[in-house]
Amino acid sequence: xxxxxxxHYVLLAIIVSGLSILALVAIAAAIIYPSLPSLDALTNxxxxxxxxxxxxxxxxxxxxxxxxxxxxxxxxxxxxxxDAVLAIExxxxxxxxxxxxxxxxxxxxxxxxxxxxxxxxxxxxxxxKNFFTPPNGKRTFITKINESLLAIKIERTLTKDKILExxxxxxxxxxxxxxxxxxxxxxxxxxxxxxxxxxxALLAGLPKAPSGYxxxxxxxxxxxxxxEVLRDMYRFGFLKENxxxxxxxQPLRFKEVKRSxxxxxxxxxxxxxxxxxxxxQDEIYSSGLNVxxxxxxxxxxxxxxxxxxxxxxxxxxxxxxxxxxxxxLGSLQSDDxxxxxxxxxxxxxxxxxxxxxxxxxxxxxxxxxxSIQAHTKYGDDIVITGKGLSFVEKMLxxxxxxxxxxxxxxxxxxxxxxxxKSADAWRIVQLPQVESALxxxxxxxxxxxxxxxxxxxNRSKFNHITQAWxxxxxxxxxxxxxxxxxxxYTPATIVxxxxxxxxxxxxxxxxxxxxxxxxxFGGPIRLRQALTKSVNMVAIRVLNDIDPIYAxxxxxxFGFAAKDHPPYLTMALGAGSATPWQMASAYAVFAxxxxxxxPNLIAKIVDHNGKVIxxxxxxxxxxxxxxxxxxxxxxxxxxxxxxxxRNGTATKALKLGRxxxxxxxxxxNDHIDAWFAGYSPKQVAIAWIGFDKPRSLGxxxxxxxxxxxxxxxxxxxALKGVPExxxxxxxxxxxxxxxxxxxTRDEGGIMEYFYHENPPPLVESALPPLLEDGDESxxxxxxxxxxxRLLQPEIILPSSPPGKHSxxxxxxxxxxxxxxxxxxxTKLLNSN
Numbered sequence: 001x002x003x004x005x006x007x008h009y010v011l012l013a014i015i016v017s018g019l020s021i022l023a024l025v026a027i028a029a030a031i032i033y034p035s036l037p038s039l040d041a042l043t044n045x046x047x048x049x050x051x052x053x054x055x056x057x058x059x060x061x062x063x064x065x066x067x068x069x070x071x072x073x074x075x076x077x078x079x080x081x082x083d084a085v086l087a088i089e090x091x092x093x094x095x096x097x098x099x100x101x102x103x104x105x106x107x108x109x110x111x112x113x114x115x116x117x118x119x120x121x122x123x124x125x126x127x128x129k130n131f132f133t134p135p136n137g138k139r140t141f142i143t144k145i146n147e148s149l150l151a152i153k154i155e156r157t158l159t160k161d162k163i164l165e166x167x168x169x170x171x172x173x174x175x176x177x178x179x180x181x182x183x184x185x186x187x188x189x190x191x192x193x194x195x196x197x198x199x200x201a202l203l204a205g206l207p208k209a210p211s212g213y214x215x216x217x218x219x220x221x222x223x224x225x226x227x228e229v230l231r232d233m234y235r236f237g238f239l240k241e242n243x244x245x246x247x248x249x250q251p252l253r254f255k256e257v258k259r260s261x262x263x264x265x266x267x268x269x270x271x272x273x274x275x276x277x278x279x280x281q282d283e284i285y286s287s288g289l290n291v292x293x294x295x296x297x298x299x300x301x302x303x304x305x306x307x308x309x310x311x312x313x314x315x316x317x318x319x320x321x322x323x324x325x326x327x328x329l330g331s332l333q334s335d336d337x338x339x340x341x342x343x344x345x346x347x348x349x350x351x352x353x354x355x356x357x358x359x360x361x362x363x364x365x366x367x368x369x370x371s372i373q374a375h376t377k378y379g380d381d382i383v384i385t386g387k388g389l390s391f392v393e394k395m396l397x398x399x400x401x402x403x404x405x406x407x408x409x410x411x412x413x414x415x416x417x418x419x420x421k422s423a424d425a426w427r428i429v430q431l432p433q434v435e436s437a438l439x440x441x442x443x444x445x446x447x448x449x450x451x452x453x454x455x456x457x458n459r460s461k462f463n464h465i466t467q468a469w470x471x472x473x474x475x476x477x478x479x480x481x482x483x484x485x486x487x488x489y490t491p492a493t494i495v496x497x498x499x500x501x502x503x504x505x506x507x508x509x510x511x512x513x514x515x516x517x518x519x520x521f522g523g524p525i526r527l528r529q530a531l532t533k534s535v536n537m538v539a540i541r542v543l544n545d546i547d548p549i550y551a552x553x554x555x556x557x558f559g560f561a562a563k564d565h566p567p568y569l570t571m572a573l574g575a576g577s578a579t580p581w582q583m584a585s586a587y588a589v590f591a592x593x594x595x596x597x598x599p600n601l602i603a604k605i606v607d608h609n610g611k612v613i614x615x616x617x618x619x620x621x622x623x624x625x626x627x628x629x630x631x632x633x634x635x636x637x638x639x640x641x642x643x644x645x646r647n648g649t650a651t652k653a654l655k656l657g658r659x660x661x662x663x664x665x666x667x668x669n670d671h672i673d674a675w676f677a678g679y680s681p682k683q684v685a686i687a688w689i690g691f692d693k694p695r696s697l698g699x700x701x702x703x704x705x706x707x708x709x710x711x712x713x714x715x716x717x718a719l720k721g722v723p724e725x726x727x728x729x730x731x732x733x734x735x736x737x738x739x740x741x742x743x744t745r746d747e748g749g750i751m752e753y754f755y756h757e758n759p760p761p762l763v764e765s766a767l768p769p770l771l772e773d774g775d776e777s778x779x780x781x782x783x784x785x786x787x788x789r790l791l792q793p794e795i796i797l798p799s800s801p802p803g804k805h806s807x808x809x810x811x812x813x814x815x816x817x818x819x820x821x822x823x824x825x826t827k828l829l830n831s832n
Contacts, residue, residue, distance in 0.1 A: 048065065048066070049065070049286065049608050050063045050065025050067065050068060050069060050288070051063060051289050053269045053273075053291045055297050055300065056293060056296050056447075059263040061266075061269045061293065062265070062273075064284065064285055066176070068175070068177045068182045068185075069179050069182050070179060070182040071169050071179065071181065071288075072168065072169065073165065074161045074164060074165035076193075077168055078192055080197050080200045081180060081200050081203070081204065082164065084200050084201050084204035085168070087204075087233040087235075087238050088208075088229045088232050088233075089204075093164070096122060097152065098124045098153075099125070099148055123163065123164065125147050125150075125151040126207075127170070128151050128154060130172075168180050169181070172207075173186075173203065173206045173207065174186075174211060175214065183206065184203065187203065187216075197243065197246075197250065198226065198230075198252060201226045202222060202226040205225035205226050206225075213225045264304055265295055265452075266457030266458070267454070267457055267465065268293060268451050270457065270461065271466065271601055272291050272293060272601065272602060276289070276291070287608075288608030289613075290605070290606045290607070291604075293448075293603060295450060295601070296449050299714075300449075302713070303438045303450035303451070305713065307437065307438050308357060309709075310687070310707075310709060310710035311432045311436050311455055314701070316390075318698060320395055320430060323405055323406065323410035323412050324353070325410075326409055327363060327410075329365070332345040332346060344375070344379065346375045350363060350375075350376075350377040353377065353411060355377060357456040358415055359415055360377055360378065360416070361412075361413060362382070362411070363409065364409065364411075364412060367396070367408065367410075372406065372412075372428070376414060382426050384414065384426045384428060387425070388426050390427075391428050392428050412430075413431060414426050415429045434691055434697070435454050435460075435464055435690065436454070436688065436690075436710060437464035438580075438711070439452075439465045439581060439685070439686050440584070440684065440685040441584050441684050442682070442683065442684075443591035443621065443679060443682070444597070445597055445618040445619065445625075446585070446597035446625075447603070447618065450714070450718070451601070453467075464688065465581050468579060468580070470577060470578070471574055471672070472576070472668075472673075472675060473667050473673060474534045474536075474664060474665060474666045474703070475665065475676070475677045476576070477531060477573075478531070478637055479554075479558055479560075480542060480546075480551055480571070480572050481531055481539075481640065482633055483550065483551045483555070484545075485637070486630075487545075487546040487550070489542065490743075490758060491636060491639070492526055493527045494525065494526060494742065494743045495525060495530060495538045496524055496541065497523055497537045497538055498521050498523065499513070499537070500537055500541070501513045512569075514536055514537065514540055515536065516535055516536045517536065521537060525538060527542070531640050531643070531644065532640070532648035533649065534649050534664075534665065536572075539573060540569050540572045540573070543572035557596070558585070558589050558629075559582055559586055559596060560578060564578065580688050584599060584684050584686045587663075587677050588684045589628060589629060590662070591638070591662075592634075593635070594627050594628060594630060594631045594633065594634040595622060596627075597618075597621060598619065600616055600618060602614075602616055603615070603616055631730040632755055634727075635730055635733055636753050642659075644662065645661055645663060649665040649702075650663055650665055652704065652708050652709065652712060653712055656719065658724055660680050660681060660725055660726055662679060663676060664676075665702065665703030665704045665708060667703045670696045672691075672694045674690065674701055675688050676707040678711055680725065681725040681727060682719070682722055683715070683722075685714055685715060686711075687714070689701075729753075732756045733753055733754070733755065734755075734756045735752070736752060737751055737752075738750060738760050744760055744762070745761065745762050
């Protein structure tokens with residue numbers, strides 16, 4: 001037909017143009033399609049999964065990786081999620097071949113008519129984009145053609161379900177989460193199968209603009225998008241009306257990102273990360289390895305609570321220092337910036353203050369002597385009264401306006417606690433300056449059950465369990481006394497508690513006149529009583545008699561390095577340096593009957609497919625672990641440290657109501673460090689409290705007053721339901737009645753334990769007259785009995801290959817920045 005009218009020419013031009021465009025597209029496709037990238041990344045999909053760290057009982061402790069992922073098989077994806085994604089993203093997914101021509105025409109029509117603004121990208125095209133287009137890459141016409149052709153290639157290679165699985169696992173959903181399984185944990189703290197329809201719909205709406213619809217940042221926009229998803233699900237037949245209406249009414253409760261873990265044990269997670277990084281380097285961050293530690297949830301939570309309460313109680317004893325900052329509420333209310341982000345001006349002001357260990361920043365909005373009203377960082381308006389004000393009572397009652405600092409505009413810290421009677425309660429606290437730490441392990445195999453390296457990992461990553469080298473004070477005395485038993489001393493040996501003076505040549509530093517913790521001297525005293533009451537003069541005399549060089553060598557049996565404990569008499573008072581990690585391992589020797597077990601934190605490592613790739617072989621006491629002290633020595637030392645609890649410096653521990661606990665308090669000179677090292681045969685725990693930059697904790701802040709309550713609070717949970725276990729009396733130990741004043745045999749006296757070859761004297765020889773002071777007095781024989789004769793072969797310690805250290809914590813040099821302990825080997829201690 002020959003064109004005769006003008007519009008014929010126009011129509012012909014359109015047809016020719018269209019055919020030309022189609023021809024060009026076909027030519028381009030023919031040229032581009034063969035050069036498209038291989039689909040190996042899809043057919044052999046290996047997602048970048050983070051390193052995850054778990055407790056022994058399966059609770060998530062932490063994860064490390066640039067991308068938060070949790071792969072889920074398509075068969076495990078809830079139907080609600082599939083429906084929500086299809087409804088909002090690509091409802092014809094199972095009908096088209098990668099490019100939805102119907103959707104393209106619909107989008108063109110709606111965009112031209114202004115009915116709506118929408119795209120025509122299919123799920124398959126999004127998969128192509130996510131896998132083969134660089135992030136933030138330039139989006140050109142050629143790029144879009146490539147993605148469209150890739151979508152066709154993908155559809156020809158993979159099944160629809162596999163494509164949907166790739167999309168569900170690969171798509172970015174904000175908060176560093178990739179894939180819906182990870183996003184479910186990040187936003188709600190639970191798995192996909194636990195989500196309700198309303199929660200699922202919110203996640204399905206995130207791919208369009210993850211930052212714009214982030215519920216933590218823009219909750220209103222996020223909920224608006226969620227309602228759009230629900231509307232499309234109802235509109236396109238994925239939901240019935242009653243389901244749709246019910247979902248609209250379901251409340252949404254979001255979980256803070258930092259709480260996406262199940263168990264707070266950041267110091268544990270960091271030790272694991274460092275250990276694996278040393279072996280695998282950066283590969284660990286995308287490996288998908290799952291590390292199961294020896295930590296148990298109940299123990300770790302008990303340790304967290306014990307350390308926090310110990311720090312809180314310390315601050316309560318020393319008073320409130322005042323608010324962290326003073327803000328002008330008037331200027332905050334008039335801030336023009338608040339209008340732009342629809343945010344409460346008080347919330348803006350609190351943005352710069354971080355929450356640490358549940359200590360939440362808040363601004364006082366009104367204050368009276370009986371109550372404080374405040375606005376917290378999380379938007380709560382709270383009222384604090386009664387016991388919640390006990391920490392600040394003095395400041396609230398202050399008459400002088402200059403000292404009345406708790407007023408409107410003051411930035412304070414509040415802690416939410418559960419009132420025993422009914423409702424939630426708030427109390428005023430303050431960020432502590434003091435630090436504390438606790439580590440607990442199983443003495444039978446060295447499995448670490450709880451570890452708290454400080455007040456809050458996010459505030460200070462310095463791990464006081466493995467990195468803080470501090471003076472152990474009198475908590476070190478049991479190791480000296482253990483050495484003395486091998487030199488012929490017994491618990492009944494009488495030693496003089498009287499003044500001593502040493503020259504500079506004897507101390508290795510300067511002249512020294514040591515003192516007891518409590519001024520005064522008690523005269524002759526049995527060795528058991530000396531340890532029970534932590535008498536310094538006796539410990540020094542004993543060390544002097546057995547020879548400091550011998551003692552320095554002997555303590556290496558417990559895992560201490562000789563170089564950290566110079567062979568001077570001050571070693572008797574714990575003037576060397578040790579970490580709580582070392583102390584836990586050393587006390588385990590007493591708890592398990594004389595075996596040295598290596599502390600271990602990693603139980604097994606599993607890959608992302610569930611295959612176990614490493615299992616720790618634990619050496620057990622009596623089965624693999626080397627014997628390092630005589631069983632008789634361990635038994636008698638255990639008995640002596642039980643006396644510390646029953647009638648010595650640790651009697652507060654009697655509240656546990658157990659007869660199988662033992663331990664030793666430790667307080668260094670000027671109250672710089674406070675310790676309690678204690679155990680039952682089933683659990684060893686070390687509690688420490690002090691300042692990072694060593695300074696006095698204050699008068700009266702002893703091991704028994706500051707550290708022991710932390711240990712007790714932990715053990716209340718750790719030993720709950722654990723049967724009492726009494727240590728068996730080993731062969732070669734005899735029980736003989738003695739006169740408590742003289743340490744000699746007396747059938748009518750008190751019972752004491754001895755090595756069978758080293759019994760107490762039968763009769764008194766010519767000795768000074770007794771002091772009339774009951775069980776606490778006695779006399780001093782010229783010397784202890786001769787050294788024991790072992791019933792078993794000589795103990796030989798296994799030599800460690802050079803450079804071979806603990807499996808989970810590297811051997812670290814003393815940290816002088818935090819301890820200042822190495823230079824105090826001869827410091828004058830009044831230790832208890």
